[in-house]
Amino acid sequence: MEWYEAAFDRFYTVMYSHRDTKEAALAIETFGHFLQGKSPVLDLASGNGRYLQTLLDAGHEAYGLDLSHYLLRSSVQQWGHEGRIVQGDMRQLPFAHGSFGSAINMFTSFGYFSVDTDNLLVFREVHRVLKPSGVFLFDFINATRISAKLLDETRRQSMGFDIHERRVVEGHGKYLVKHAKISDLETKKTESIEERLRLYSKKDLLLMFGSVGFQVIDIFGDYHGNAFVSGVSDRLIIVCEKP
Numbered sequence: 001m002e003w004y005e006a007a008f009d010r011f012y013t014v015m016y017s018h019r020d021t022k023e024a025a026l027a028i029e030t031f032g033h034f035l036q037g038k039s040p041v042l043d044l045a046s047g048n049g050r051y052l053q054t055l056l057d058a059g060h061e062a063y064g065l066d067l068s069h070y071l072l073r074s075s076v077q078q079w080g081h082e083g084r085i086v087q088g089d090m091r092q093l094p095f096a097h098g099s100f101g102s103a104i105n106m107f108t109s110f111g112y113f114s115v116d117t118d119n120l121l122v123f124r125e126v127h128r129v130l131k132p133s134g135v136f137l138f139d140f141i142n143a144t145r146i147s148a149k150l151l152d153e154t155r156r157q158s159m160g161f162d163i164h165e166r167r168v169v170e171g172h173g174k175y176l177v178k179h180a181k182i183s184d185l186e187t188k189k190t191e192s193i194e195e196r197l198r199l200y201s202k203k204d205l206l207l208m209f210g211s212v213g214f215q216v217i218d219i220f221g222d223y224h225g226n227a228f229v230s231g232v233s234d235r236l237i238i239v240c241e242k243p
């Protein structure tokens with residue numbers, strides 16, 4: 001089993017409880033104007049549906065796709081997203097050419113595959129399912145900052161669990177690997193989770209977008225819309241268009 005088939009399950013919600021609808025609302029408030037008049041919106045890797053719900057609340061016609069049965073179920077239970085979400089793999093989208101006016105891919109839902117051509121395939125698929133003039137809002141980790149200021153070990157508590165995370169950069173700076181141990185504070189039962197992310201730089205991503213036919217229209221460094229500063233910014237947010 002690949003790490004991304006296992007990691008986005010019940011402990012994802014515990015580990016990332018701080019990634020909530022408040023954060024999604026801020027991002028959509030800042031970047032939502034890029035999606036105006038670009039319906040419908042595809043939330044690619046929609047997870048528990050926090051962005052999908054935020055888009056719907058903001059009046060967009062929106063749909064989601066994700067691989068995780070667990071998170072898709074949560075999307076239905078929490079928000080009633082049945083009929084709006086589909087289970088699938090981002091490398092092979094089950095949609096016809098030109099189905100969407102725009103797409104979003106938020107909170108580092110990219111770089112999961114060990115082969116670069118598989119990651120590139122995701123951009124190719126997004127490009128294929130967008131209409132001409134379609135917009136893609138892409139929100140990734142700032143790899144330069146992560147490599148320079150790696151928090152190699154952290155310990156915290158969330159939702160009744162102790163979370164012990166160790167991070168290493170491997171493969172000459174190409175991969176960020178996170179090993180997490182999650183222990184139930186009551187039962188002391190511990191589970192291990194691994195995440196493995198391809199650390200694409202801004203330069204890498206711009207080349208990849210260009211190679212599948214996207215034109216970059218703007219770049220930001222956080223959800224407030226501040227400029228991207230290499231080595232400093234929290235996020236690398238790229239907005240591009242299918243000409």
Ligand SMILES: C[S@@+](CC[C@H](N)C(=O)[O-])C[C@H]1O[C@@H](n2cnc3c(N)ncnc32)[C@H](O)[C@@H]1O
Pocket residue numbers: 004005008019044045046047048049050051065066067068071088089090091105106107108109112
């Ligand atoms: C970091 S989470 C972010 C989820 C959501 N975008 C958010 O901001 O809450 C990454 C998401 O990618 C999904 N995912 C992982 N591998 C995938 C794949 N091969 N195809 C589609 N979705 C995938 C996971 O299930 C998870 O929901």
